[in-house]
Amino acid sequence: MAKLIYSAIASLDGYVEDENGKFDWATPDEQVLAFVNELERPVGTYLFGRRMYETMAGWETDPSLAEGSPASRDFAAIWQPAQKIVYSRTLEAVSTARTRIEREFDPDAVRREKEAADRDLTVGGAALAAEAFRAGLVDELQLLLTPVLVGGGKHAVPEGVSLRLELLDERRFRSGTVFLCYRIASSGNAGN
Numbered sequence: 379m380a381k382l383i384y385s386a387i388a389s390l391d392g393y394v395e396d397e398n399g400k401f402d403w404a405t406p407d408e409q410v411l412a413f414v415n416e417l418e419r420p421v422g423t424y425l426f427g428r429r430m431y432e433t434m435a436g437w438e439t440d441p442s443l444a445e446g447s448p449a450s451r452d453f454a455a456i457w458q459p460a461q462k463i464v465y466s467r468t469l470e471a472v473s474t475a476r477t478r479i480e481r482e483f484d485p486d487a488v489r490r491e492k493e494a495a496d497r498d499l500t501v502g503g504a505a506l507a508a509e510a511f512r513a514g515l516v517d518e519l520q521l522l523l524t525p526v527l528v529g530g531g532k533h534a535v536p537e538g539v540s541l542r543l544e545l546l547d548e549r550r551f552r553s554g555t556v557f558l559c560y561r562i563a564s565s566g567n568a569g570n
């Protein structure tokens with residue numbers, strides 16, 4: 379069965395977006411983006427919350443993004459051919475290929491996607507990821523922690539979810555960003 383991976387770039391205090399809705403501080407440099415590309419390359423399907431989709435769609439609709447650097451070009455080339463499922467009750471149309479809209483997050487449907495897939499899936503967007511965590515669907519957590527404290531905003535990992543994690547990998551980068559990859563070992567009360 380394919381894995382569902384939640385991957386996020388967060389501040390060291392655990393936010394994907396600050397209180398002003400900004401996340402420019404999370405923009406990966408060339409070294410980190412090249413690493414992200416190796417994480418993304420094997421992924422076959424992206425599950426996106428609508429807000430994350432709207433940010434990421436630029437990698438297909440705005441050619442200037444890919445022109446920024448070799449790693450950006452590579453990222454666009456990896457992102458575009460992947461299948462995308464966007465969760466939204468409001469979005470009327472998508473702007474990218476191989477993309478469908480789902481109006482509800484149905485855990486059983488995602489479970490079936492995992493069973494049928496021969497390549498891993500990722501979930502992007504903290505709000506949507508929280509639903510996947512609550513449904514017990516997330517197998518792996520990948521965090522790129524940026525060396526900045528933003529003091530508040532949107533939590534990268536869901537509140538009210540208790541899980542035991544097993545560290546699978548870690549990496550440090552020249553920028554001070556740190557990568558942490560965990561397997562979800564078990565659900566239940568992590569305090570016990």
Ligand SMILES: NC(=O)c1ccc[n+]([C@@H]2O[C@H](COP(=O)([O-])OP(=O)(O)OC[C@H]3O[C@@H](n4cnc5c(N)ncnc54)[C@H](OP(=O)(O)O)[C@@H]3O)[C@@H](O)[C@H]2O)c1
Nearest residue numbers: 387404427428429430465466467468482483503504505506
């Ligand atoms: N840190 C970074 O590197 C980084 C990178 C890119 C973007 N971001 C930003 O981080 C923010 C994440 O915000 P977020 O967590 O609110 O975004 P999100 O999870 O991507 O999107 C939330 C939206 O997804 C839809 N949704 C969620 N659950 C659903 C369900 N059960 N059924 C149907 N639709 C559902 C809803 O869309 P509707 O309102 O349409 O119904 C909801 O408003 C975004 O602003 C994103 O742009 C951060």
